[in-house]
Amino acid sequence: xxxxxxxxxxxxxxxxxxxxxxxxxxxxxxxxxxxxxxxxxxxxxxxxxxxxxxxxxxxxxxxxxxxxxxxxxxxxxxxxxxxxxxxxxxxxxxxxxxxxxxxxxxxxxxxxxxxxxxxxxxxxxxxxxxxxxxxxxxxxxxxxxxxxxxxxxxxxxxxxxxxxxxxxxxxxxxxxxxxxxxxxxxxxxxxxxxxxxxxxxxxxxxxxxxxxxxxxxxxxxxxxxxxxxxxxxxxxxxxxxxxxxxxxxxxxxxxxxxxxxxxxxxxxxxxxxxxxxxxxxxxxxxxxxxxxxxxxxxxxxxxxxxxxxxxxxxxxxxxxxxxxxxxxxxxxxxxxxxxxxxxxxxxxxxxxxxxxxxxxxxxxxxxxxxxxxxxxxxxxxxxxxxxxxxxxxxxxxxxxxxxxxxxxxxxxxxxxxxxxxxxxxxxxxxxxxxxxxxxxxxxxxxxxxxxxxxxxxxxxxxxxxxxxxxxxxxxxxxxxxxxxxxxxxxxxxxxxxxxxxxxxxxxxxxxxxxxxxxxxxxxxxxxxxxxxxxxxxxxxxxxxxxxxxxxxxxxxxxxxxxxxxxxxxxxxxxxxxxxxxxxxxxxxxxxxxxxxxxxxxxxxxxxxxxxxxxxxxxxxxxxxxxxxxxxxxxxxxxxxxxxxxxxxxxxxxxxxxxxxxxxxxxxxxxxxxxxxxxxxxxxxxxxxxxxxxxxxxxxxxxxxxxxxxxxxxxxxxxxxxxxxxxxxxxxxxxxxxxxxxxxxxxxxxxxxxxxxxxxxxxxxxxxxxxxxxxxxxxxxxxxxxxxxxxxxxxxxxxxxxxxxxxxxxxxxxxxxxxxxxxxxxxxxxxxxxxxxxxxxxxxxxxxxxxxxxxxxxxxxxxxxxxxxxxxxxxxxxxxxxxxxxxxxxxxxxxxxxxxxxxxxxxxxxxxxxxxxxxxxxxxxxxxxxxxxxxxxxxxxxxxxxxxxxxx
Numbered sequence: 001x002x003x004x005x006x007x008x009x010x011x012x013x014x015x016x017x018x019x020x021x022x023x024x025x026x027x028x029x030x031x032x033x034x035x036x037x038x039x040x041x042x043x044x045x046x047x048x049x050x051x052x053x054x055x056x057x058x059x060x061x062x063x064x065x066x067x068x069x070x071x072x073x074x075x076x077x078x079x080x081x082x083x084x085x086x087x088x089x090x091x092x093x094x095x096x097x098x099x100x101x102x103x104x105x106x107x108x109x110x111x112x113x114x115x116x117x118x119x120x121x122x123x124x125x126x127x128x129x130x131x132x133x134x135x136x137x138x139x140x141x142x143x144x145x146x147x148x149x150x151x152x153x154x155x156x157x158x159x160x161x162x163x164x165x166x167x168x169x170x171x172x173x174x175x176x177x178x179x180x181x182x183x184x185x186x187x188x189x190x191x192x193x194x195x196x197x198x199x200x201x202x203x204x205x206x207x208x209x210x211x212x213x214x215x216x217x218x219x220x221x222x223x224x225x226x227x228x229x230x231x232x233x234x235x236x237x238x239x240x241x242x243x244x245x246x247x248x249x250x251x252x253x254x255x256x257x258x259x260x261x262x263x264x265x266x267x268x269x270x271x272x273x274x275x276x277x278x279x280x281x282x283x284x285x286x287x288x289x290x291x292x293x294x295x296x297x298x299x300x301x302x303x304x305x306x307x308x309x310x311x312x313x314x315x316x317x318x319x320x321x322x323x324x325x326x327x328x329x330x331x332x333x334x335x336x337x338x339x340x341x342x343x344x345x346x347x348x349x350x351x352x353x354x355x356x357x358x359x360x361x362x363x364x365x366x367x368x369x370x371x372x373x374x375x376x377x378x379x380x381x382x383x384x385x386x387x388x389x390x391x392x393x394x395x396x397x398x399x400x401x402x403x404x405x406x407x408x409x410x411x412x413x414x415x416x417x418x419x420x421x422x423x424x425x426x427x428x429x430x431x432x433x434x435x436x437x438x439x440x441x442x443x444x445x446x447x448x449x450x451x452x453x454x455x456x457x458x459x460x461x462x463x464x465x466x467x468x469x470x471x472x473x474x475x476x477x478x479x480x481x482x483x484x485x486x487x488x489x490x491x492x493x494x495x496x497x498x499x500x501x502x503x504x505x506x507x508x509x510x511x512x513x514x515x516x517x518x519x520x521x522x523x524x525x526x527x528x529x530x531x532x533x534x535x536x537x538x539x540x541x542x543x544x545x546x547x548x549x550x551x552x553x554x555x556x557x558x559x560x561x562x563x564x565x566x567x568x569x570x571x572x573x574x575x576x577x578x579x580x581x582x583x584x585x586x587x588x589x590x591x592x593x594x595x596x597x598x599x600x601x602x603x604x605x606x607x608x609x610x611x612x613x614x615x616x617x618x619x620x621x622x623x624x625x626x627x628x629x630x631x632x633x634x635x636x637x638x639x640x641x642x643x644x645x646x647x648x649x650x651x652x653x654x655x656x657x658x659x660x661x662x663x664x665x666x667x668x669x670x671x672x673x674x675x676x677x678x679x680x681x682x683x684x685x686x687x688x689x690x691x692x693x694x695x696x697x698x699x700x701x702x703x704x705x706x707x708x709x710x711x712x713x714x715x716x717x718x719x720x721x722x723x724x725x726x727x728x729x730x731x732x733x734x735x736x737x738x739x740x741x742x743x744x745x746x747x748x749x750x751x752x753x754x755x756x757x758x759x760x761x762x763x764x765x766x767x768x769x770x771x772x773x774x775x776x777x778x779x780x781x782x783x784x785x786x787x788x789x790x791x792x793x794x795x796x797x798x799x800x801x802x803x804x805x806x807x808x809x810x811x812x813x814x815x816x817x818x819x820x821x822x823x824x825x826x827x828x829x830x831x832x833x834x835x836x837x838x839x840x841x842x843x844x845x846x847x848x849x850x851x852x853x854x855x856x857x858x859x860x861x862x863x864x865x866x867x868x869x870x871x872x873x874x875x876x877x878x879x880x881x882x883x884x885x886x887x888x889x890x891x892x893x894x895x896x897x898x899x900x901x902x903x904x905x906x907x908x909x910x911x912x913x914x915x916x917x918x919x920x921x922x923x924x925x926x927x928x929x930x931x932x933x934x935x936x937x938x939x940x941x942x943x944x945x946x947x948x949x950x951x
Contacts, residue, residue, distance in 0.1 A: 027126040029060040033877065035118065037136040038361070039547045039609075045139035045239040045359040049108060052100040052611065055118055055131065056877045057898040062942030063929045065899045068094045068121040073105050073114055077133060080115050087114060092121070098899050099851060099875035100611040110141040111290070139239060139359040140203060146288055146357070149302030151207075152347035153257075153284040154185040154309055161315040161326040163407065163442055168266055171431040179266050182208075182282045184314035184455065185257040187347055188335055189307040192250050196294040200246045203290070204255075205237035205357050208262040208283025209455045213254035213335040214245045222364040223482060224457065227516025227552065228261040230582040231280045232353045233559035236360040242289070253301075254335025257283045258317045258455030261583060267320045267433035268585045278584040284350040286357075308344035310334075314454065319526065321435030323453035327444035328404065361548045362484065365515055369481040370397070372474040379422045383466045386477060391461040391806040391825050393512040393522035394482035396439060397452040399475060400468060404445025408467040410477075412437045412460035414523070414824040423464045424819030428523045437523060457482050459512065459523030459825050461805065484514040486544040489873035492836045495866045498789050499836065502796050506833035509806040510540055513827045517553055517582065521809065521823035527580045528556060531594035531643060532828040535765045537601060539834040541608040542872060550601050551614055556582040557598055558621055564589050566631035567641070574628035575621065579643075591643040592629050592668040593766065596675045598622055603678045609875055610851020612685060619686045626679050629672060630698065637705030642668025645726045645764035646828070649794035649811040660764065662724035666710050667766045670730035673702050677734075681847075703736050711741065719748035726767025728752075732778065733770040746778040753787060760794055761787045769831040776839040776860040784835075785862035796832070841870030843879055846903065851875050856936075857894060858905035859883055876900045885950065889913075892946040896939060904937040906948060911937070913949040 088105020877897030
């Protein structure tokens with residue numbers, strides 16, 4: 001062998017040996033289940049300069065985890081090579097982080113498409129294969145990239161239909177007045193495509209709801225776009241890929257534009273003269289079409305004064321009142337090529353006040369489900385009433401055949417009169433916002449006519465129909481569920497069908513109330529009350545993918561903030577949200593127990609997903625608001641502010657205010673104590689050492705003051721409590737009770753429930769969120785089950801037995817009322833159902849390794865529940881815990897995702913009987929890596945059967 005050949009062989013052998021030492025052997029037992037950018041698969045319209053990469057891994061065996069990763073990002077597939085990635089080559093990073101890894105490469109350019117892939121090394125140092133190539137597309141990113149596109153609006157309101165008017169009357173008005181609102185606008189223009197199209201993208205922002213059309217067909221399946229916001233501060237655009245819809249030659253674009261919340265200038269005025277309009281202005285729209293041709297050239301097509309405009313058959317539209325459609329004014333094939341628009345006017349160029357336009361990242365609102373009539377009967381006035389069987393948010397869909405000019409009115413309600421013979425409009429009749437929920441359709445009289453609304457949605461179960469000549473059936477009318485398309489990712493079921501039904505009702509109440517924001521109700525108000533939002537947040541996170549949703553809502557809270565004087569230091573102004581976000585219907589500054597949503601929503605998002613960007617993005621806002629609330633500290637160390645434990649049994653703030661047994665100051669301070677601890681964590685995460693120390697001190701002092709002021713002996717007993725069920729539950733939940741008093745306080749809570757309240761809760765939304773979890777935690781799971789399932793008022797079961805399919809706002813004795821007043825669809829009352837996951841399912845994320853990277857497993861359940869199955873979605877994959885109990889032996893089938901650890905909580909006696917995968921723990925740990933810590937048995941990833949005695 002020649003000398004240089006020998007040297008080459010030696011070097012090659014050395015490289016091979018080095019590779020062996022580095023353990024670069026490809027691990028074929030590891031596969032990529034899902035690859036995500038900003039929590040989405042191959043997303044379009046990314047606008048963050050540092051996107052976040054995540055991957056979910058499937059791996060055989062147990063105790064499998066990641067020790068390192070390597071990410072490549074390139075401008076083309078060809079450049080996506082280890083030696084040639086032109087945007088970012090992270091190189092091998094020694095880290096177990098596999099969720100929300102921040103991009104650290106070259107500047108990402110607007111409208112470009114980028115490609116990426118990742119490989120990982122397992123706990124033994126073995127490498128996976130490279131993942132399949134993924135991509136992400138950037139959005140417009142700044143206003144300059146909207147090019148020459150302009151905002152356009154109607155030039156002239158040309159409506160002549162006599163049905164353009166509606167009655168407007170609030171409860172304070174003696175008689176109604178006629179209103180018509182801003183007109184819905186129809187816009188069109190054509191483009192001639194003379195080259196081969198490689199790619200075509202539409203970017204559209206509506207200030208007000210819109211629908212985009214191309215060659216007669218609607219673009220996309222969204223409805224009620226865009227999501228509501230504080231439009232003067234921030235609006236959202238949507239991107240559609242229209243490559244396949246464009247054709248060679250002429251193409252026609254059309255836009256219909258309605259009021260939405262932007263042009264809502266009718267509701268929430270006490271009378272027509274006394275209050276300013278809540279509209280931001282007449283609805284307007286901006287659209288940009290970017291074309292890329294096969295020869296490499298590009299061109300833009302956009303909205304400007306050259307578009308034509310008209311009014312049409314939508315002669316009235318209001319987000320609260322509904323749509324009126326006069327089919328006699330239809331425009332024919334107005335959005336197709338060849339249409340004669342000679343009588344149309346030219347669009348008016350507008351200059352709305354909009355500070356920023358960004359890409360919509362939350363799921364769109366869609367038509368999700370249709371319901372056929374469950375029951376149809378005649379009302380005393382001879383009109384038909386349709387019962388769809390489920391209280392939903394959405395609209396009705398019609399197929400009718402009547403004479404020309406026939407008016408069909410559909411009044412939608414949540415309830416019937418107590419006698420069941422007619423609709424009851426107590427919760428939807430418009431006494432507050434001035435507009436009853438009514439859809440109107442005027443027939444053109446040429447056969448079967450099909451219609452559904454475009455620019456409003458209602459909350460309803462029943463529809464009363466006036467103006468039809470035959471009994472309605474499933475062919476004539478359906479109800480359509482319309483809501484933000486949040487994906488259901490978690491699941492719960494147990495052996496108790498009552499609890500399963502509560503879970504279903506709780507989910508329905510949430511789904512009905514997500515329309516770009518977390519609403520309080522889908523009819524009377526449709527407002528994002530902050531207290532309601534944090535009340536049901538955790539339950540929503542267990543069930544749905546809410547990652548982007550709460551990030552968006554935090555922007556609504558931030559842009560809702562107003563300069564507000566401090567209480568004890570009025571010379572200082574703080575940025576403080578109002579009780580409602582977003583929108584012009586604001587209410588007062590956010591009291592403590594509502595405003596803490598500003599801290600809770602980032603905390604919950606961080607706790608459930610593990611992404612700290614939301615904490616860092618809003619830290620200064622949260623810090624400032626915490627200081628504002630500290631300005632309410634009294635001489636006794638208690639913050640003198642609070643809204644109260646909203647909607648406890650029999651409570652009415654005007655007729656029965658004393659039914660709120662918990663002093664608003666007490667419940668607000670309990671929340672604030674918890675938030676001070678959260679802010680301590682946030683300050684540490686932001687390297688704010690001084691504020692970390694301050695928060696620790698403030699929390700310690702508030703705990704002392706709280707116990708001194710509110711912890712009392714219950715007369716004629718040995719028990720203590722905090723003067724109400726709600727305050728006592730909060731104190732136990734948040735760790736405010738002195739260690740030596742815990743047993744006495746738990747017994748005090750049980751005493752009030754059993755001996756004083758006769759086995760019932762007396763909590764509103766603050767206490768009801770935690771009462772079942774707290775009782776279960778402290779050994780009283782049977783009592784928790786009892787107050788949930790007792791059929792007598794008040795209880796969740798009482799509500800179900802009253803026939804409700806969503807949770808009502810108030811806890812009243814419905815059979816004693818003429819009809820159920822207030823909202824019958826309020827998601828703040830769904831918050832308690834987190835108990836199904838955290839107590840019955842036993843799964844909670846740790847606070848040290850958030851996002852369920854480490855999680856506890858500790859089912860706490862009543863004797864009547866013998867089986868529970870939960871699936872909890874995490875950034876690492878699904879946690880599944882299916883358990884059953886028989887002869888006092890608890891058996892769990894537990895699935896722990898790759899790169900996570902489960903902390904099984906067991907008592908010393910349970911540990912003695914513990915078996916894992918059929919082996920006693922002493923034997924199992926001989927052949928497997930098991931960490932045993934105080935109260936924990938820690939297991940890595942894998943599928944396990946776990947059993948131990950509960951006696």
